[in-house]
């Protein structure tokens with residue numbers, strides 16, 4: 001991208017190039033970041049470089065759940081207070097953070113590191129599916145919760161996993177699909193709306209005593 | 214300028230890929246403009262109003278704003294969501310194969326209404342579920358035709374002689390059928406049964422409703438799939454990604470989970 005830019009010093013050009021490879025960074029942002037680093041105090045720049053090296057050297061994948069971790073097994077997998085009979089399957093490590101933030105789940109996880117995407121040539125063999133099946137066979141698992149994203153690839157992945165897991169006699173569940181909080185009914189597409197109807201729940205009458213107390 | 218900044222079109226979403234933090238680039242097949250690419254901003258956020266509408270294989274009414282590089286989606290409404298295709302992995306994998314062929318075989322911004330019609334009809338046939346095998350083979354033959362890659366099924370592509378109903382070969386790299394004499398020189402020619410030749414000709418000549426009731430036994434179905442797929446791969450000069458997934462599902466449906 002910069003072979004013909006004599007106006008930019010070679011090391012700086014190299015840095016721009018490296019930033020440009022990152023997801024979500026266009027050529028303009030890559031330049032902005034590079035010039036920002038150039039003006040940064042040396043100590044801060046060194047801290048950043050050290051953090052990058054450390055992440056590559058010290059972060060590994062948990063041999064059980066495949067999440068990124070510093071120690072193997074990871075903190076979730078080695079936490080004795082968690083329900084070891086339920087596994088929640090997610091696409092990416094960041095999804096675990098989102099679910100943990102809700103404090104509504106106390107079981108284990110499994111990270112697939114991607115989704116099946118037939119048109120892109122990404123198949124089951126490119127995901128951590130074999131590792132999941134091994135856990136299901138060797139551990140005493142009662143339920144698998146499929147928490148893939150509610151889009152075409154996420155659903156294809158969930159359907160594929162269901163085919164593999166259901167014959168093992170393990171209960172397979174799926175996150176409820178419905179209306180996003182903060183969304184408007186009038187903008188909902190029909191698939192979402194139909195699923196929200198299917199997944200409707202009985203309304204509990206609110207506790208007036210509790211509310212007024 | 215004569216071209217309005219905002220325009221509306223019906224479209225089937227045939228492909229999507231992630232772009233930047235929360236955007237997607239969609240490939241659309243439209244009735245009037247052919248295949249176009251458009252950017253959908255912010256659709257990977259759960260708060261996006263459009264993300265549910267802009268799923269692959271949806272037929273939508275889309276409002277676009279002309280951009281310098283790519284047009285940007287300004288609004289969208291689902292017209293047909295093929296939800297029965299999405300809820301069955303076999304049908305879904307077949308539909309993605311159909312979408313991938315359309316995406317790879319048709320050039321950008323060349324109007325092609327017959328292909329739009331063919332795509333919609335094929336998705337509806339796959340969703341209905343009967344005779345999906347025929348629906349797929351019919352789709353391949355027609356799309357090849359519409360894309361300018363019609364396989365020759367009447368005369369030998371080597372010597373030009375009318376093909377006799379006794380011994381014949383299919384040679385994707387040579388563009389169609391050959392007689393036994395020309396087969397060895399036609400690079401990768403494989404034998405084609407008489408029934409195979411008859412069905413291919415009927416698919417090429419007759420409209421779908423004349424073909425819909427065809428029933429193929431397993432060996433014939435496999436033969437036709439193999440010949441047409443090798444022809445498609447030859448035309449595209451590469452493998453069709455989604456075909457590998459169809460093959461895998463078929464293979465695994467015959468295995469126990471322990472063997473996967």
Ligand SMILES: [Zn+2]
Nearest residue numbers: 062065074077
């Ligand atoms: Zn772990």
Ligand SMILES: [Zn+2]
Nearest residue numbers: 369372392395
């Ligand atoms: Zn010949």
